[in-house]
Amino acid sequence: MENNMKNKSKKMMLFSLIIMLSFSLLSLIVAFSIKNIPENISYRYVNQRIEKRSWHDSYEIISDIIFLFELCITMITTIVFIIAKVKTHEKIMKKTISLWVVLVISTIALLLSNTVVTGLSDENDYSPKYYEFSDNQHTLVFEERSFLLYGEGYIFQIQDDNSAILLEHFTTDDGGRNNGMYDVIWFNDHAEITYHTFVTENDKKTVVVNFK
Numbered sequence: 001m002e003n004n005m006k007n008k009s010k011k012m013m014l015f016s017l018i019i020m021l022s023f024s025l026l027s028l029i030v031a032f033s034i035k036n037i038p039e040n041i042s043y044r045y046v047n048q049r050i051e052k053r054s055w056h057d058s059y060e061i062i063s064d065i066i067f068l069f070e071l072c073i074t075m076i077t078t079i080v081f082i083i084a085k086v087k088t089h090e091k092i093m094k095k096t097i098s099l100w101v102v103l104v105i106s107t108i109a110l111l112l113s114n115t116v117v118t119g120l121s122d123e124n125d126y127s128p129k130y131y132e133f134s135d136n137q138h139t140l141v142f143e144e145r146s147f148l149l150y151g152e153g154y155i156f157q158i159q160d161d162n163s164a165i166l167l168e169h170f171t172t173d174d175g176g177r178n179n180g181m182y183d184v185i186w187f188n189d190h191a192e193i194t195y196h197t198f199v200t201e202n203d204k205k206t207v208v209v210n211f212k
Contacts, residue, residue: 008080008084009080009081009084009090009092009095012076012077012080012081013077013081013095013099015073015077016073016074016077016099016102017098017099017102019070019073020070020073020074020102020103020105020106021102021106023066023070023106023109023110024105024106024109024110025109027063027066027109027110027113028109028112028113028116030113031112031113031114031116031117032116034059034117035116035117037055039054039055039056040054040055041053041054042054042163043156043163043164043165043166044162044163044164045141045156045158045162045163045164046162048130048132049128049130050128050130050141050143050154050156050164052123056117056118059114059117059118060114060118063110063113063114066110067107067110070103070106070107071103074099074100074103077099078096078099078100081095081096081099121147125147126145126146126147126152127145127146127147128143128144128145129143129144129145129177129179129180130142130143130144131144131180131182132158133182133184135186135191137186138157138186138191138211139157139158140155140156140157140158140167140184140191140193140209141155141156141158141164142154142155142156142178142180142182143155143156144177144178144179144180146172146175146176146177147175148175149173149174149175150171150175151171151172151173151174151175151176151177151198152169152170152171152172153169153170153171153172153178153195154166154168154169155167155168155169155170155193155207155209157209157211157212159212165212167209167210167211167212168193168207168209170195170205170207172195172196172197172198173197173198173199174198176196176197176198178195178196181195181196182194182195183195189210189211190208190209190210190211191208191209191211192206192207192208193206193207193208193209194206195207
């Protein structure tokens, strides 16, 4: 009985280490293999926000599932170690620490693979804000983003099915935001949009966006 318990804990330890190290290596290999594949981005206007969608979303979900799977394996194996200690007085401290260290290493590998594929920055790092304009025929949504001294904006046309088409991208100086203060002149097939660039106090620029 005692030997069976010890063998079980050893097998669980070996299984857990192989699984986590294999996933770590595989995630890095896959990440470097697919990092240059085009995102094929699409946009939707949902709850007054522009949502960007691409295959990167699926990759991040898979990474999260792998992490949760590894965490479950680690916890189950730890429980097996504890039971082995209670029943056979087996020393488990070193094995338990090694197991959790490997989980940390695997988690770092998963995070690194995500960074390789999706980049360092997250959309929320830029604190995006959205402003909607309409002439009752066309609807435009302006997304303003900034981080430190970098500011930018995106102009989207919203379709009847709430899909969004990116029409224009612009930048502002010193991380400046227009806070929705745009001059929009509407035409049948396009709009003229004037915004502050913040290069100087009163500097403005006008862009023309053609409706799709």
